[in-house]
Amino acid sequence: xxxxxxxxxxxxxxxxxxxxxxxxxxxxxxxxxxxxxxxxxxxxxxxxxxxxxxxxxxxxxxxxxxxxxxxxxxxxxxxxxxxxxxxxxxxxxxxxxxxxxxxxxxxxxxxxxxxxxxxxxxxxxxxxxxxxxxxxxxxxxxxxxxxxxxxxxxxxxxxxxxxxxxxxxxxxxxxxxxxxxxxxxxxxxxxxxxxxxxxxxxxxx
Numbered sequence: 001x002x003x004x005x006x007x008x009x010x011x012x013x014x015x016x017x018x019x020x021x022x023x024x025x026x027x028x029x030x031x032x033x034x035x036x037x038x039x040x041x042x043x044x045x046x047x048x049x050x051x052x053x054x055x056x057x058x059x060x061x062x063x064x065x066x067x068x069x070x071x072x073x074x075x076x077x078x079x080x081x082x083x084x085x086x087x088x089x090x091x092x093x094x095x096x097x098x099x100x101x102x103x104x105x106x107x108x109x110x111x112x113x114x115x116x117x118x119x120x121x122x123x124x125x126x127x128x129x130x131x132x133x134x135x136x137x138x139x140x141x142x143x144x145x146x147x148x149x150x151x152x153x154x155x156x157x158x159x160x161x162x163x164x165x166x167x168x169x170x171x172x173x174x175x176x177x178x179x180x181x182x183x184x185x186x187x188x189x190x191x192x193x194x195x196x197x198x199x200x201x202x203x204x205x
Contacts, residue, residue, distance in 0.1 A: 032162035101193030
């Protein structure tokens with residue numbers, strides 16, 4: 001997991017360390033035979049956030065408690081608004097960004113994904129297990145990072161699963177803006193969509 005400690009460092013060194021961090025992303029084939037899914041080109045896309053850990057807070061519930069308390073200290077009655085936005089960001093920002101980039105980079109392989117269950121035989125499950133929101137303040141920046149377990153399987157079957165681990169997927173500010181945390185996290189999902197499409201094209205198709 002990743003933790004950030006704010007310390008005074010020269011700007012050039014900070015940017016160098018950030019670059020190293022961004023390049024640390026890693027995809028690993030955990031289990032399964034990719035060739036069994038060579039013809040799985042119509043995929044039912046699902047997202048999962050169970051057992052999620054967030055930054056240095058540990059499990060998601062600890063992070064939610066801290067952020068709700070912080071929101072309430074800043075503005076009375078705002079904690080529930082923060083909580084609503086935390087969950088809605090998945091639907092409104094994270095998942096659409098993933099879909100947009102996955103589709104763009106998998107088109108040459110004619111792989112189709114849909115969040116609607118129709119006649120697909122295979123499921124592509126994106127299980128986020130870790131989120132680091134990153135930061136951008138006081139002249140210092142660090143990207144958001146996500147760790148994800150990707151599973152491809154026949155729908156309603158547990159045998160012959162293909163499991164891929166994706167760690168350290170970065171999301172940076174867009175145009176260096178001081179935007180809300182969810183924008184950085186959304187960019188991590190965009191990066192995940194792009195890199196996963198390329199990885200699947202390489203190892204499966």
